[in-house]
Amino acid sequence: MEINQLTTETRNPNSQHIDRLTTAEMVKIINNEDKKVAEAVEKALPEIAKAIDLIAERFKKGGRLIYCGAGTSGRLGTLDAIELTPTYSVSPKQAFGILAGGKEAMYEAVEGAEDSKELAVNDLKSHQLTDQDVVIAIAASGRTPYAISAVEYGNQLGALTVSVTCNKDGVMNQLAQIGIAAVVGPEIITGSTRMKAGTAQKMILNMLSTGVMIKAGKVYQNLMVNVQPTNLKLIQRSISIIREATGSDAETAEQYLRKAENHVAAAIVMIETGRSLSESEQSLKENNDRIAQAINELQKKS
Structure with missing residues (x-):
């Protein structure tokens, strides 16, 4: 043509x-x-x-x-x-x-x-x-x-x-x-x-x-959960994302971010399921990093 x-x-x-x-x-x-x-x-x-x-x-x-x-x-x-x-x-x-x-x-x-x-x-x-x-x-x-x-x-x-x-x-x-x-x-x-x-x-x-x-599991709800908290601004953003995703307060969100070793997705799964970091990370791995599926699978096992 x-x-x-x-x-x-x-x-x-x-x-x-x-x-x-x-x-x-x-x-x-x-x-x-x-x-x-x-x-x-x-x-x-x-x-x-x-x-x-x-x-x-x-x-x-x-x-x-x-x-x-x-x-x-x-x-x-x-x-x-x-x-x-x-x-x-x-x-x-x-x-x-x-x-x-x-x-x-x-x-x-x-x-x-x-x-x-x-x-x-x-x-x-x-x-x-x-x-x-x-x-x-x-x-x-x-x-x-x-x-x-x-x-x-x-x-x-x-x-x-x-x-x-x-x-x-x-x-x-x-x-x-x-x-x-x-x-x-x-x-x-x-x-x-x-x-x-x-x-x-x-x-x-x-x-x-x-x-x-x-x-690829880099979004949960409509939140960017794959952020890397490498500085103060990004740490605050990570805490905000955890709060929005779970309804928790700032103190709880910050606490779980530390427990999750700055892994935002794992922190969300831990709060929503009450499971440990290793269990949460394993579930994320088994569910291709899809947070909703990871939470659902852990809750089924409760």
């Missing part, structure tokens, strides 16, 4: 005279178009849910999440990976982004990098891609050579491949084991896919990574 035939590259009839409008009229048009993004993502929810389940299976066994892309798409993937460390204590070795053109491409354009299929293979080889890993390739058009090559090489090695695009008929969607396409329609500024397409990609990546973290 030629680039001018892609949905993301066609002209938007709603904004053809945007250069002649008042600022208030301009931002209203942009806002109205942005409202369409969530609806486009909604149509892709079945594929997103399937991807979460399959990614989580590999992640829980130690498989890595490797985001691949160029330009805005690649930067969004890298951002999603980076944020998993402070939010969920995921090692940067288990979730990371690979940008066409290298790390410097995060801050400035590296001309020609996105057109190299060989570069993507070399980048993945340098990270020793295996069949246990997940390759999440991101490209608004669905036809960026670098991202396509990442999917192809991932398939060759038996890795799980997921594509995130904004064109239903993009080549990547046909090649990836799971193709996710949020068709947001023409951009306000023709071809400026950092706008609606970028927003859709960010929403999808948020869903994928958050869903995987929930499946």
Whole structure:
């Protein structure tokens, strides 16, 4: 498919005279178009849910999440990976982004990098891609050579491949084991896919990574229970999380955090079940770190 035939590259009839409008009229048009993004993502929810389940299976066994892309798409993937460390204590070795053109491409354009299929293979080889890993390739058009090559090489090695695009008929969607396409329609500024397409990609990546973290037991209720209390601020946050999860007072929460050797999830299980640290940790291990299941299993044994 030629680039001018892609949905993301066609002209938007709603904004053809945007250069002649008042600022208030301009931002209203942009806002109205942005409202369409969530609806486009909604149509892709079945594929997103399937991807979460399959990614989580590999992640829980130690498989890595490797985001691949160029330009805005690649930067969004890298951002999603980076944020998993402070939010969920995921090692940067288990979730990371690979940008066409290298790390410097995060801050400035590296001309020609996105057109190299060989570069993507070399980048993945340098990270020793295996069949246990997940390759999440991101490209608004669905036809960026670098991202396509990442999917192809991932398939060759038996890795799980997921594509995130904004064109239903993009080549990547046909090649990836799971193709996710949020068709947001023409951009306000023709071809400026950092706008609606970028927003859709960010929403999808948020869903994928958050869903995987929930499946991996890093969330209890709606609390980030995998925080590492390494300084005073994080200790206070850990105490607050334990209080919210269990309804206990601050003194009790702090006491159990110490008993649990700063393991927030274990402290919650100990308070809710009255079991020892070793019993709580064992139950967490047997239940893939899912706190609710660990508590339920211990309570059954009472």
